[in-house]
Amino acid sequence: MTTITRTPVLALEGISKRFGAVQALTEVDLEVHAGEVVALVGDNGAGKSTLIKVIAGVGPPDSGEIRWEGSAVAIPSPGAAQALGIATVYQDLALCDNLDVVGNLFLGRELGHFGVLDEVAMEKRSRDLLHTLSIRIPSVRIPVASLSGGQRQTVAISRSLLGKPKIVMLDEPTAALGVEQTAQVLDLVERLRSQGLGVILISHNMVDVKAVADRVAVLRLGRNNGVFDAKRTTQEEIISAITGATDNAVSRRRARTDQLKDGADD
Ligand SMILES: Nc1ncnc2c1ncn2[C@@H]1O[C@H](COP(=O)(O)OP(=O)(O)OP(=O)(O)O)[C@@H](O)[C@H]1O
Numbered sequence: 001m002t003t004i005t006r007t008p009v010l011a012l013e014g015i016s017k018r019f020g021a022v023q024a025l026t027e028v029d030l031e032v033h034a035g036e037v038v039a040l041v042g043d044n045g046a047g048k049s050t051l052i053k054v055i056a057g058v059g060p061p062d063s064g065e066i067r068w069e070g071s072a073v074a075i076p077s078p079g080a081a082q083a084l085g086i087a088t089v090y091q092d093l094a095l096c097d098n099l100d101v102v103g104n105l106f107l108g109r110e111l112g113h114f115g116v117l118d119e120v121a122m123e124k125r126s127r128d129l130l131h132t133l134s135i136r137i138p139s140v141r142i143p144v145a146s147l148s149g150g151q152r153q154t155v156a157i158s159r160s161l162l163g164k165p166k167i168v169m170l171d172e173p174t175a176a177l178g179v180e181q182t183a184q185v186l187d188l189v190e191r192l193r194s195q196g197l198g199v200i201l202i203s204h205n206m207v208d209v210k211a212v213a214d215r216v217a218v219l220r221l222g223r224n225n226g227v228f229d230a231k232r233t234t235q236e237e238i239i240s241a242i243t244g245a246t247d248n249a250v251s252r253r254r255a256r257t258d259q260l261k262d263g264a265d266d
């Protein structure tokens with residue numbers, strides 16, 4: 001695959017983070033290339049959100065390296081993440097129910113001149129944005145309260161794209177959705193990929209993961225437990241890596257190299 005030789009947009013190496021007595025992440029590696037969807041999976045408490053927060057600049061790591069397009073960077077704040085080109089859509093969508101779609105898309109970054117809001121420009125950009133993403137919403141002038149869960153999620157994702165990010169992180173974007181609405185959101189994820197974005201998708205749903213992910217990165221007890229090619233791996237294999245139920249090839253190999261290392265240390 002060509003992705004192996006390209007420089008990843010984002011590369012994490014040996015990321016560790018501790019909260020008091022809890023070692024939330026230990027030496028975690030993760031790579032995301034342009035135009036790929038990486039699913040980040042793992043049991044409750046595996047460290048997924050902690051890792052997302054490291055990347056989003058919300059909770060910097062204790063140690064490890066972050067590289068952006070090949071260069072080492074620090075992401076000490078959410079602003080720094082945004083400036084690099086990292087957008088995050090958190091699970092609680094933080095949309096304002098009483099505002100319309102335009103109002104939500106531009107909340108906090110309204111367009112205007114001399115303190116006068118340029119509603120026409122914002123409405124046009126909203127329509128263009130939704131059109132580029134093939135998002136069908138009856139009108140950009142209806143309050144988001146009257147949209148379906150899936151439509152709301154697509155508005156939240158669109159909002160994150162206004163800053164023209166290169167990486168978008170989605171935390172459980174389909175968790176609260178029905179079948180039809182989930183399909184809408186997964187379609188959007190595929191369009192983001194085809195527009196060249198790198199997507200990190202946290203999900204507990206293996207069907208969703210198999211449907212859209214190119215690679216699946218498994219965290220278990222705060223450590224990497226394999227990165228799988230989504231198309232060539234069964235749901236059962238991924239679940240085994242999540243639960244640690246069976247020795248998969250990756251963990252067997254790691255156990256072997258760890259043994260060798262231990263032997264060399266003696
Ligand atoms: N702010 C914090 N203070 C103390 N411990 C924390 C904090 N945030 C996370 N942890 C701990 O770090 C570990 C990893 O938590 P994290 O939230 O990253 O897991 P997760 O994979 O996102 O789980 P879930 O699927 O339940 O969302 C857990 O043991 C958790 O209790």
Ligand SMILES: [Mg+2]
Pocket residue numbers: 048049050
């Ligand atoms: Mg979490």
